[in-house]
Amino acid sequence: MRAAAPWLFAVIAIAVVLIVLLPLFRANAPLSAGPAGLAGQRAPVIDLHDDRGAPVSLDRYRGKVVVMNLWASWCPPCRAELPDLQRLWAADSARGLVVVGVDQGESAQRAQSFASSLGVRFPIWIDSEQAYGRAYAALGLPTTVIIDRRGVVARGFDGALTYAQMRTAVAPVLSSP
Amino acid sequence: MNAFALWAVALAAAVLVEAFVPDRAAYHAGWYSVALAALIVLLFLRTREVTRNADRVRRAALYAIAFGACVFGFAGIANGLLAPDPRTLVGAPGQQLALGDLGGTIAFPALDVAEPLVLLRLGRAPLSIGPRRYVGSFDLRTVRRTVVRVDAYDANGAHLTITQPAGSAFLSPVLLMRTTQRISGLDLPFDSFALPAAHRLVKVVLFTAQQVAAMRGIPGPAEPALLFAVDDETDQPLPHSIRFARSDEIVSDAGVRLRASVLDYPAVEVIAAPSLPALVVGAALMLVGLAMLLYSARTPSRS
Known part of the structure; x- marks a missing residue:
């Protein structure tokens, strides 16, 4: 027992020091800024109204692939991307x-007239509180988020995308169940 | 024996204070860690003396107590030297801010709902912080701060997008007022936002109700007020573009109409504390040692 004691205490000491110090050296989760950092997370849902005043929600599109584009009429790259x-x-x-x-x-009126002028037919939602901009960590406009059929964010993009980039980003999400 | 007990209890107490009252800068000062290290050394020296002629059970008991106290001491030193200083995480409604120390994010509630701040971590259930919560080696506390929610309209009354290129959230109509500006000897909360559609930059200074009352020379409480200064998009001041407004009052300023509401909104204080698992291990060792001491005192010595 006397011979074993120093070894026993040394082992316990090392174990204890590890218990004390390890939490302080834990690898922090890499959290990238912006909409790309949301990939893999459940898509935040905030109830809004569309440009005709009807209530709308992302939940309605569960089972479909959603390409959500945050935009404003004063934003030149948004104007280029909407068509x-x-x-x-x-x-x-x-x-x-x-x-x-x-x-x-x-305002709904401004958004509607702007979208109409560009021939946009897809749904336009009005987020006067800019809540989606914060929930999807927008760094600027436009911001595009692709949500898979389960309601999980698949990809997030800061800035305007070309049509080819949109197709490339959407293809794997559309083909997955 | 008395000195042994004194050093062991002092060491454990000095670290338990850190755990229960963690928001003191002293713990991160070098002298506190040196003091803890000195207590460890004193305890080590005293342990050698008191165990020299002790029987086997009593020796093991004293080692367990000493070791438990040292665990407390190492946890305190690690917290003092390696853990970050206390800080306040301030976010916009609906925003999620990374809290790297805990490998997660803090989700800030919407402005108009009385929901708590929530800690989100991958693979774990969301954790409501409430007024105060101990997570890992951190004490998270909800504090209330004053923020300003702004609305802007053009001359026709159409709502305008508000952006904060220099803020923590780009698309937020809520100003977090994290900086101050010195006016007439007062350090006043200050923030700014942009109205890209109107090509305007707006600076906002907040006055508390007491400051407003003092300025007017009116005794008693008044309402908080805001000072707007509207610049063009190159940050050049526009003529007659400074306006004073009460909370919720709409004012016209340099071609835009502005309304600001002064509100309370939660932020989270992140305060490092000694590692909870280490404190549990230390306390368990000390209790086991005490139990063995009591046992050895009741049984006749055989060594």
């Missing part, structure tokens, strides 16, 4: 793709 989103919606809506444009902070 491509319309093209994407027209091409893939039959495969279960939904495109939703969420206007950030503007």
Whole structure:
């Protein structure tokens, strides 16, 4: 017992020091900023109204792939991107793709007239509180988020996308169950 | 024996104080860690003396007590030297801010609902923080701060997008007022936002009700008030663009109409504390040692 005691105490000492110090050196989860950092998380749902005043919710689109685009009429890249989103919606809506444009902070009238002027036919939601902008960690406008059929964020993009980039991003999400 | 007990209890108490009252800067000062280390050394030296002629059970008991106290001491030193200083995490409604120390994010509630702050971690259930919660080696406390919610309209009354290029949330109409500006000897909460559609930058200074009362020379409570200064998009001041407004009052300023509401909103204080598992291990060792001491005192010595 006398010979074993120093070894026993040394082992206990090392174990205790590890217990004390390990929590302080734990690897912190890498959390990337912006909408891309939301990938894999359940998509936040905030109830809004569309540009005609009807209540709308993301929950309604469970089972479909949702491409949600945050935009505003004063934003030049948004103006450039909206026609491509319309093209994407027209091409893939039959495969279960939904495109939703969420206007950030503007009146329904302004959003509606702006979208109409660009020939946009997909749903336009009015987020006067800019709540989606914060919930989806928008770093600027436009911001695009792809939500899979289970309601989980698949991809997030900061800035305007080309039509080819949209197709590339959406294809694997559309083909998964 | 008395000195042994004194050093052991002092060491454990000095670290337990850190756990129960963690928001003191002293724990992160070098002298506190040096004091804990000195107590460990004194306890070690005293343990060698008191165990020299003790029987086997009593020796093991004293080692267990000493070791338990040292665990407390190491937990305190680790907290003092390695853990971050207390800080306050301030977020916008609906925002999620990373809390790297706990490997998760803090979700801030919407402005108009009385929901608590929530800690979100991958693979774990969301954890409501409430007024105070101990998580890992951190004490999380909800504190209330004053924020300003702004609305802006153009000359036709159409709502305008508010952006905060320099804020923690780009698309937020809630100003967190985290900086101050010195005006007339007062350090006043200050923030700013942009109205891209109107090509305007707006600076906002907050006055408390007491400051408003003092300025007017009116005794008793008054309402909080705000000072708006509207610049063009190149940050150049516009003529006649400074307006004073009460909370919730709509004012016209440099071609835009502004309304600001002064509100209370939660933030979270993140305060490091000694590792809870280590404290449990230390306390368990000390209790086992005490039990063995009592046992050895009741049984005749055989060594």
